[in-house]
Amino acid sequence: RKEVEQDPGPFNVPEGATVAFNCTYSNSASQSFFWYRQDCRKEPKLLMSVYSSGNEDGRFTAQLNRASQYISLLIRDSKLSDSATYLCVVNWAAGNKLTFGGGTRVLVKP
Amino acid sequence: ETGVTQSPTHLIKTRGQQVTLRCSSQSGHNTVSWYQQALGQGPQFIFQYYREEENGRGNFPPRFSGLQFPNYSSELNVNALELDDSALYLCASSPPVHPKVNYGYTFGSGTRLTVV
Numbered sequence: 001r002k003e004v005e006q007d008p009g010p011f012n013v014p015e016g017a018t019v020a021f022n023c024t025y026s027n028s029a030s031q032s033f034f035w036y037r038q039d040c041r042k043e044p045k046l047l048m049s050v051y052s053s054g055n056e057d058g059r060f061t062a063q064l065n066r067a068s069q070y071i072s073l074l075i076r077d078s079k080l081s082d083s084a085t086y087l088c089v090v091n092w093a094a095g096n097k098l099t100f101g102g103g104t105r106v107l108v109k110p
Numbered sequence: 111e112t113g114v115t116q117s118p119t120h121l122i123k124t125r126g127q128q129v130t131l132r133c134s135s136q137s138g139h140n141t142v143s144w145y146q147q148a149l150g151q152g153p154q155f156i157f158q159y160y161r162e163e164e165n166g167r168g169n170f171p172p173r174f175s176g177l178q179f180p181n182y183s184s185e186l187n188v189n190a191l192e193l194d195d196s197a198l199y200l201c202a203s204s205p206p207v208h209p210k211v212n213y214g215y216t217f218g219s220g221t222r223l224t225v226v
Contacts, residue, residue, distance in 0.1 A: 043200055043217040087152055097143065097166050098215060100152035
């Protein structure tokens with residue numbers, strides 16, 4: 001079993017619609033969680049950290065479920081510019097390596 | 111404040127050769143990590159350097175080695191290149207470790223290595 005698993009997609013989303021997807025992780029001792037966005041042939045860029053109580057950043061909402069060991073990302077009012085691969089990232093301990101999922105590809109279409 | 115810079119941006123090498131990739135960390139960041147990202151996959155952790163010492167290593171063979179310099183810049187060296195080493199190599203820097211806060215890492219734009 002992979003340490004961090006994601007549905008690779010693609011999720012084809014009409015512009016203006018809402019899309020949500022999850023990521024599961026295997027290590028119950030995981031401490032920190034992030035969503036990164038990666039555009040084609042570019043480096044990953046931090047989208048948002050994920051906090052235990054859930055958090056929102058504009059149209060993006062992240063949730064953490066420690067009991068079931070998954071995190072989620074919801075994108076409201078999708079824009080064409082939201083088309084990208086979204087990488088789920090888990091960290092076991094502060095300062096240590098980041099473990100990435102394989103990414104979920106999102107395609108927003110007019 | 112400058113970000114993370116990597117060089118070269120692209121590189122083509124022949125199987126069996128050696129390669130050195132370079133990374134300058136973001137100002138104020140003393141920890142550098144290297145990742146390998148094959149096409150269609152998520153980045154895989156190679157190793158991390160903190161205060162010029164290796165501070166964690168992923169599942170990569172010894173022919174992958176690295177260095178960190180006093181100015182926190184870093185090198186990734188790969189010996190005896192194999193075709194499967196073809197990938198995007200990403201360097202990430204992060205601030206001094208905080209015991210309770212984990213900062214997201216800042217990635218450089220990567221070096222795309224092709225082994226033929």
